[in-house]
Amino acid sequence: MHLKNHNRVFLLVLKQICFILFVVFNSTTFAQGPASNWYFGLRAGIRFDNLEPNTLLDSEMRAFEGCTSYSSESGNLLFYSNGDTVWNRNHQPMPNGTGLQGHPSATQSVAFCQLPNTNSKYFIFTTDGFDLNVGLRYSVIDMDLDGGLGDIVVGQKNIIVLDSVTEKLGIIEKCDKSGYWVITNQTLGNTIFTYSIDSNGLDTNANVSQGQISYSSLGAKFGYLRISSKGNYVALCHEMKHKVELFQFDNQTGLLSNPIVIQTPNLINLPAQSKPYGAEFSPDEEILYITPRNGFEGYIAQYSISIYDSTTIKASELILKDSIWTGALQLGPDGHIYGSSLYHLFEIENPNGIGSAANLIESAVYLGGRPAYDGLPNFVASDIVPPIPNIQICIGDSIAFDYEQECAISYFWNFDDPGSGSSNTSSFSNPVHTFSDTGNFNVQLIVQYPTLSDTFSNIITVVLPPAPGVLKDTTYLCSTQPTYLSAFQFGAEYTWENGSDSSAILVNDTGWYVCTIYNACTTIIDSSFVRFVEPLNIDLGIDTFLCDSAIIALNAFSAANVESVMWSTGDTASATLEISHSELEPFSVYWLTATNACGTSSDTIRIEFLAQPDVSWFSDSVLCDQLEATIANPQQDSVTYFITYTTDDVLNDTLDEPWRIDTFGLYYLHAFNRCDTVVKRAFLSPFNAIDVSLGADTVLCPGDSAVLNAFWPSSSYVWSDGSTDSILVVSHDDLLGAGSEMYSVTITNGACQRTASRSVSIEDLLCDTSNCKFSIPNVFSPNADGINDVLKISNKCSSVSFSVDIYNRWGQLIFSDQRAQGNTTIKWDGYINGAVASEGTYFVIIQADDRVQKGSFSVVR
Incomplete structure (x- = not known):
């Protein structure tokens, strides 16, 4: 049977320096x-x-x-x-x-x-x-x-x-x-x-x-x-x-x-x-x-x-x-x-x-x-056995217990200290115990009497000596908030100079604050000089740019009143962040969060990388194949370009876009952005176009030959077969082995060159042995100038019926006429579904009574 929960007394001897403490153990904290x-x-x-x-x-x-x-x-x-x-x-x-x-x-x-x-x-x-x-x-x-x-x-x-x-x-x-x-x-x-x-x-x-x-x-x-x-x-x-x-x-x-x-x-x-x-x-x-x-x-x-x-x-x-x-x-x-x-x-x-x-x-x-x-x-x-405060001892001190009761027949102590191993319990009436760690230990005693038992408990707090430096040499507090200065340490008591015994005091004025901190181990005096700070207002500035080879420093505050910082780069120690253009791709967003006694403030800035204006592409040039040359604006990010005839009167001498060069001479390129302005001079000379065509691809019949004429005044020639004349003649027999050949020529006139080519092939099945051969032009130009505007396909034999189908280069049928009879001429005006046909090569298939003739022609404008 357990006795009702009365308070009981026993003696605790605290083995410190000549110090003995008598304590009362309580079975409950506030059980009155x-x-x-x-x-x-x-x-x-x-x-x-x-x-x-x-x-x-x-x-x-x-x-x-x-x-x-x-x-x-x-x-x-x-x-x-x-x-x-x-x-x-x-x-x-x-x-x-x-x-x-x-x-x-x-x-x-x-x-x-x-x-x-x-x-x-x-x-x-x-x-x-x-x-x-x-x-x-x-x-x-x-x-x-x-x-x-x-x-x-x-x-x-x-x-x-x-x-x-x-x-x-x-x-x-x-x-x-x-x-x-x-x-x-x-x-x-x-x-x-x-x-x-x-x-x-x-x-x-x-x-x-x-x-x-x-x-x-x-x-x-x-x-x-x-x-x-x-x-x-x-x-x-x-x-x-x-x-x-x-x-x-x-x-x-x-x-x-x-x-x-x-x-x-x-x-x-x-x-x-x-x-x-x-x-x-x-x-x-x-x-x-x-x-x-x-x-x-x-x-x-x-x-x-x-x-x-x-x-x-x-x-x-x-x-x-x-x-x-x-x-x-x-x-x-x-x-x-x-x-x-x-x-x-x-x-x-x-x-x-x-x-x-x-x-x-x-x-x-x-x-x-x-x-x-x-x-x-x-x-x-x-x-009525009054309660006592929980007992406190210093780490390393031994504590001796002695229960004042002659009528008890046995004791069982539990020190709530598993770290002490087998020493955590005792059956002596006056055990001595050394706690293994700091903290609060709920020590319990069960006392057995002849007919019943009684249980007591009390908290023993084991502490470390107060550590100096809890109060910083200088403490920053917020000027806009009721602010407390804390000297808290586990198990400690406090006496401030103003008489307060709290772990923290309300601070209103700048100056020194001194606190005596003590516990069962020792007494120390700690102090701090308090300064008040204003709330942070982090401002990295407006979004900006960074020029080639430049460095920018972001500095948003004075580090004296800041407790912690965090940059987007991961830096937690610097008040200033330096950024070079090499870090930007092509722009970056940086942020900073900083904290002081008043709270946290943050800001974000976008920094754009601006390269040096590029004018390397503008140099002395002969503008080949152009009686009037057009120079395209390179559209470099953030850079503005314009060209002038002189540098004296930029306003009136500026070329309109697109820049057309129709006269040889000096031209000035102006390039600028927010970082720099660059002016570069170049001699530009437009050159007449080498306007040479070898004609449309051709199919040769036995006995036929094709003349490829590349002549251009004051020019030299190199054909794909190595010949250097302006004219190359290809016969039906030249192609008996290959069946077809692509002939090309490079024409050089001064600093300019042009390459032209033509395919020549043989296909005997397409050849007219009855002497009723269809006439297929190799080129026409439907540009409404009255000259060669219509493609005409005809046959001189009146007894031949035929049809004409025209295909584009992708094999799509774009024109068909089944009405041809005798000497009839089939005409195509160069339009496809009401739209002008694009330049290029087209293919024609002619279906005659007893044969098929294929050919090709070019549309030029």
Whole structure:
């Protein structure tokens, strides 16, 4: 069985340089449990949410002194009481919850504790007040009754335990977790009674201890009995004796021993003896707080009890505050001690501190106008073990654990450190562990008791020493934004020169900022000079060009205020990017993205490569075969060209396009673009065309010959057969072997040349042996000049019928006439479907009565 999730204590020894740290291990971070809700005074109350006290105004209880409340482990209210009535969580009296024998004006009129091994039953103990002599009694609450709101069990109400007791009542859990000890003292004499509660219920046979202070009358009953939360001390305030009695407590036997009597000093502003009323121990059990008073005058006293010696304890007395209304003291789940003071609670923020280090805060919690009176809730002392911050150590330091519990029979530690191998667990009560790495480690301890086990955990943070240089020598921050300067390092704490303890501070001004950074390892001081920068506005300029052999530099910002850059080239280090024309194809787009404290800015630019104007093609030339030459504009990208006769009057001497050269002489070519202007001179001479044609391709019949005439004045000739005459004669017999031959001639006249050619072939089947041969011209020119405009095909024999088909060079039929008879002439005007036929060679097939004649002719214009 697992014990309910209470907080528990054990000792942690941190092996650093002569440094020992006592810690509290918590089973849950913010589990406030039974002491989450406090109800007291005249319908006053507070609730601890995440360890912060908040005022409650829903109470129905009036309690001048004694009172208590009880909450679930998750912090939800279950019930509360003043010793006379028990209210449920809906603030209604339980059906059988009135008429209890506690007195609302008794110092500790009531206390609750849970019955061991049950989830729904609770003891409620009561004491009477004044001289009523009703005694210590108990009742049993069953939370299963009244629909889950709880009620006192019939027949188990106001059961007498001990008659004639004082108003003192305290409860603490046993060290073996098997139950509780209930402590009170008798009205007469000096006997202190400790009763045991276990799974069998209440044992009415008390363990008896003796004190030094004895009572002889029923009226001397007032003042608190307080048990320390760790269960090692008990203090009894004897108000009418003006003394406090301090005991050591044995949690295994329930016995009190070694009493020390503390005489509280008189009031400072009132010549009267003080009456000690409230008492509380610090969480570390080293300090006892007392609130002596007399009437409306009181003070808060502090005693150091770490050395358990009467003389030493009395000599340690300190008055934290005098002339203050005081009543009860109660340790809260946040580790602070609270005290009743009229319409407020005062607070001792650091009860482990001596003197001013305890930090007393008057009027710390306002109760919404409702008086606290004298009392505060009387909780089970061990139910309130305040949380502590997570523990931090330096990497490499060893840490020793020691669980303070004599009743445990076995231990199992898990250090949440797999990197430590077999050292990650231990079964010792006081293991030593060195963590293998930095980080947060959730250390767990399972303690086995005779009848149950309990589990605790806490976070141990292992850190590296703070590293210098987190703050840059110079830090650039944005002038247009609320900007923070951060010194963050894992596990570190911070103190800035302005007093801030945050890892980052809001920075408004230029100047030096200094931060002290510290953790369990060491302390360093880091600093940075802050400069403010404006938002970036990256501007690479307008799109531009780059000339041959030139270099351009793109520079869009000052590198001083830029944190990072990225060029489209991949460069991440340069503020300037140099580009040469060789990198452009024929243009490139470049972009830059830069970041500073204000954000990111970017821009893009298009750079075009412009070549040097090319005039190499313009030179001294003889323009062959042209009486009038035309020079084409070369259309070089980005370059403009024009030609002039002179360089003096460019405007009036410029040739119109297309440039026609009809006179020899000097001409000037002008070429320019955005990079350069070039002017080049050349002598141009147009030359008459060598206008020679060898005629149309020819088919020779036996006995025929063809004359190929290439004559041109003042020229020389080279034929394809090597002859050099102007005329070449080809006969039918010359082609008997080859069947056909292409004859060509190169004609040279000065600097100019021309080549002409003609095909000559033999085809006997086409030859007319009847002497009725068709006449096919070898050329005609349908240019409407009246000369040779029509192709005429005829036959001198009147008895021959024939048809004519004409084909173009691709074998397409373009003309056909089937009407020829006798001497009829077939004519073609050189048009194809209404369009002028293009120049070139055409083929004709003549179908006669007894033969076919083929030939070809040329169309020229």
